[in-house]
Every structure is written in structure tokens, then in C-alpha cells.
Amino acid sequence: MHASKPFARSACAVANSLDLLGDKWSLLVVRDLLHGKRTYGELADSPERIPTNILAERLRRLERAGIIASTPYQQRPTRYAYTLTPSGRDLGEVLLAFVHWGKRHIPGTVTLSHGPAGGTAAAAARPRRPRMARDKTKRGV
Amino acid sequence: MHASKPFARSACAVANSLDLLGDKWSLLVVRDLLHGKRTYGELADSPERIPTNILAERLRRLERAGIIASTPYQQRPTRYAYTLTPSGRDLGEVLLAFVHWGKRHIPGTVTLSHGPAGGTAAAAARPRRPRMARDKTKRGV
DNA sequence: CCATCGACTTGCAAAATGCAAGTGACTGGA
């Protein structure tokens, strides 16, 4: 019992945050969840058009990291909705910093509304009639 | 009223910031520059051991984006010192948000001191041996 | 019974990463 090297690169908080979130899509998924999106389909519909395999992989990674949770909200075909955990919600601070920097230094960029409040978000948050089959065990070749 | 699609993915400030900085190394380079590091060698010496080809590529990208600037600090073999521009310094806000989130949610992570203030930074900021060369009128380029 | 839908998988090509060794411009010493 001696994890002599618990960190992939260093003990730096920034480095470890980036090991988890340092790519072009993870924080956009968090952004959309903060905006009230909940289902796979809603997330896949972002204006940036995230490839579906990447989305699935990121959801898995973020869930393993405790940033999001998938909770079933329907049994017939078991359906899961993705939501941010408290730690995921805390990433709002990071998102805000990026919005602030981007709007200030990349001309033409805008904020796509922020926070779960707002009628548009509430409307988008309700999946009308979805389904889903989850639990994927590793299969042999 | 023109250039209908100037953005790679969308007009979202977050998405565009990530197109520039969304990888595992860029923000670490900015972090080190904020800490007062200036030369290629100092940057390559970070605890995360960034591969040298990646470092060179990131420095090029960040300079093109106006986040850093390179100024020659020696001419015989022309050597450049990298420094943050005002826009690069504004990324401190983003770094701080990551530090805050990381320290709160990734156990064991720490802050590696922040901001350009402090004696350590001042000491580290000086390339140790600015070689002076006599004028030998040798054409370079 | 079948077309459809939502949520993913799979296959594969293309790009990004990582590693190690090499290069160019010099400096200082034998």
C-alpha cells in the first residue's frame, strides 16, 4: 500500500484538472449540462456537433470522475438522464472564466446564456419520449 | 455582415477558447510563464516534462494567437525569451479557476505558487548567463 | 411485420502525441 506515484504528471492542481478535462469537448459537455440539457440526444445536438463516439466516451469518463451522474428516469426502456454532481457544478467557475476570456480576446464570440435558469433551458430540459439501453460489458472479440 | 462562418465550431466563447487552449499542455505553458519562466529550457524543465516538440509547437501556436510574445535576449546564436502578452496574462483567471476546482475536487493536488509576484519568480526570471558576443558581422538568416 | 427512433458501437482513416535521437549555432577548454 504505497502509491508512490498517484499523479499522472505532477501534483499540480492545474495539471490534474487538465488530465481530466484538457480536451476540446469535455467542458462543452459540462456547459450543455449546466444549460439544462439532460439526454444523450440533446447533448449530441449542440451547435459544435460533437461526434457521437466521443460524446459517449466523454460521458463515461466524466461519470467515472464523479463530475456527472446518470440517473434512470424511466423504466420501460430504461432511460438515463445525465446530470452534474456538485463537483461538476463547480466547474461553472472555470466555464465563466473561459467565457470572460474568450469574449474579451476572441472577437465575435458570445455567451450562449449561462446557468440552468431561464425558460429556454427549462423547455429543452424535458425529454419528450426517449428510451435507452445501458450497461455495456466488455465483450470478447 | 460578412464572413458568415469565421468560427471553427460555433460562436461560443468557450468553444473558441478551447479550440485554442483545449489540450493538456497549453495552459501549463501559460502557468509557467505566469510563474516567471522565460526561456525554452526553463519551460521544458517543468515537473510535467512536456515533450520538446510539443513545447515548440505550442509556443508557435500561442504566439500566433497573441497570447505570448518572443523577444530576443541574445543575438550571437539568437535566443528568444517568451513572455505573456496582456491577453495571455488574462488567462490567469482561468488558471485560478482550475486551481480552485482541482484543489477542491482532486485530493492531493496543490497550488504551485501563483502570480508573478514574489522573490522566487524574480530569481527564476533571469536567464542565468546572457552571453555577450563581440561584433563579428556574420550574416544570419 | 416493419419502418423508425434514440442511444450508442464499430471500423477505419486522419491527425495529434510522445519518445528519442539528431542538428545548428556557438562557447570554452586542451
Next chain:
DNA sequence: TCCAGTCACTTGCATTTTGCAAGTCGATGG
């Protein structure tokens, strides 16, 4: 004059990660 050494990169691959398009699976409604 040679040679070892430094610094700042570059180059050549091998490995990994992306991205795209199409396929699959469990319903469902017509």
C-alpha cells in the same frame, strides 16, 4: 585547431486520440 558541451529546437517514427459514417440494439407504433 579540435573537441566536448550547451541551448533551442527539428526530425523520424510508433502509439494514441479524433472524427466520420454506418451499423446495432431494444423498444414502439402503425
